Amino acid sequence: MASAPLRFASLAIVGFLAITCFDIATGLEHWPFGSYPMYSLTHTDRLSWLRLYGVTDAGEIPLRGERDLAPFDQSRLVMALNRLQSAPGGNRKLDEALRNLMQLYSRRNAQHGNAGPPLRALRLYAVSWVLRPGMQGSEPGERILIAQTGDGTER
Amino acid sequence: MNRHWHRYWFTPATAEHLALARIVTYGLLFAIYLPLDDRGWTQVSPVFWMPVSVFHVLSGPPRNSVLIGALQILWKTSLLTSAIGLFSRISTLTAAALGFFLLGLPNCFGKIHHLDGFPVLVLCILALSPCADIWSADGALWRKPETRTGVSWQYGWPVRLAQTLFLLTFFAAGWAKLWHGGLAWMTATNMRSIWLGELFTHTPPTRLGSYFARWGWLCQFAAITTVIVELAALPALFARRLRVPTLAGLFGLQVLIALMLGVYFTPSLVGYALFLPLERCQRVLARFVP
Secondary structure (H helix, E strand, C coil): CCCHHHHHHHHHHHHHHHHHHHHHHHCCCCCCCCCCCCCCCCCCCEEEEEEEEEEECCEEEEECHHHHCCCCCHHHHHHHHHHHHHCCCHHHHHHHHHHHHHHHHHHHHHHCCCCCCCCCEEEEEEEEEECCCCCCCCCCCEEEEEEEEECCCCC | CHHHHHHHHHCCEEHHHHHHHHHHHHHHHHHHHCCCCCHHHHHCCHHHCCCCHHHHHCCCCCCCHHHHHHHHHHHHHHHHHHHHCCCHHHHHHHHHHHHHHHHHHHHHCCCCCCCCHHHHHHHHHHHCCCCCCCCCHHHHHHCCCCCCCCEEHHHCHHHHHHHHHHHHHHHHHHHHHHHHHHHHHHCHHHHHHHHHHHHHHCCCCCCHHHHHCCCHHHHHHHHHHHHHHHHCHHHHHHCHHHHHHHHHHHHHHHHHHHHHHCCCCCCHHHHHHCCCCHHHHHHHHHHHCC
């Protein structure tokens, strides 16, 4: 006859293992458990990715999640924008999201003593590249404007 | 079956071994998460709110940055007090509950980062275990002389469960690649595209991805090796001989991912630490700690 502490430990082990194995088998995510699907999709030599550009008086500047739009990091921000874009009412949600991102940028500038130039507008592009060995990551790609907020008129 | 189950999970271990695992785990987590600051999420629009797991019970993102700041201080303090074994029961429970909330919160804004899931599981396991029966501030301050320590089944299963879940995360990653990508995942084209694509989508600290992508055979080798090493995590659970080479391979893989893709699996250090020969440190420590 197992003691109560032994039964409790067995139950805890079974519980942890059951959720872990369920997520692995089904591909579902019950955080903090998960199916760990990062990088599991196959990739071709054509890459398409969302990128944010700030419009300043001097023109457009690329923005990075962790540097300019904290607390977002780059991959979380892009994934979130992708999900908003494909959600019902995507255009309205993207507008609201971009307005909030401009606020985050301005707030960060105020807190860090003008770490970057002030933005007049924010633009979201879908950028695509044909990947070739030797690329460095700085090559410009083909851009399609997805959404914009603020005063984006060229000066 | 019952005998194998008991032998795998409940082989007796010393109280010192579990105590050392407690000190290393909470100490590492404290150091890793000291810079964590979730207050910024209170400024993010509810339009980004995409809750995961039990965060669905919240009606929206938290708005009170002072409260989040206070919870962070409490959490980090509880990690420290759990490491030294002060107010152990309440400390370990607080560390688990607040760790769940604070590490889970960012995942509710569009994407789950899989770095922080395992530490939360370890916090939950240790909170359920008698990890502060020995080598704790509580023991030095308040322990009654009759408190039982020594060798028991109670001291083995928490570390064994944490080790098992750690290796299963890698097996899951390997399995997901075959499940979603099939054999096509293990082609040179796929690996090359991942390496080169990350140069545009992340900020890796080196340009090794660009350099290595020149050689098709190397891309092919890396793709196949990645899947094999990750899948080897499952048999490594049962075959002791496989464990060290598999862990070394997984660690090397994560170092290369950090260098080439700019994804840092720092919290995984906790998992690797659980496989260290703690009993050797235990013998050395036992000379100095009563």
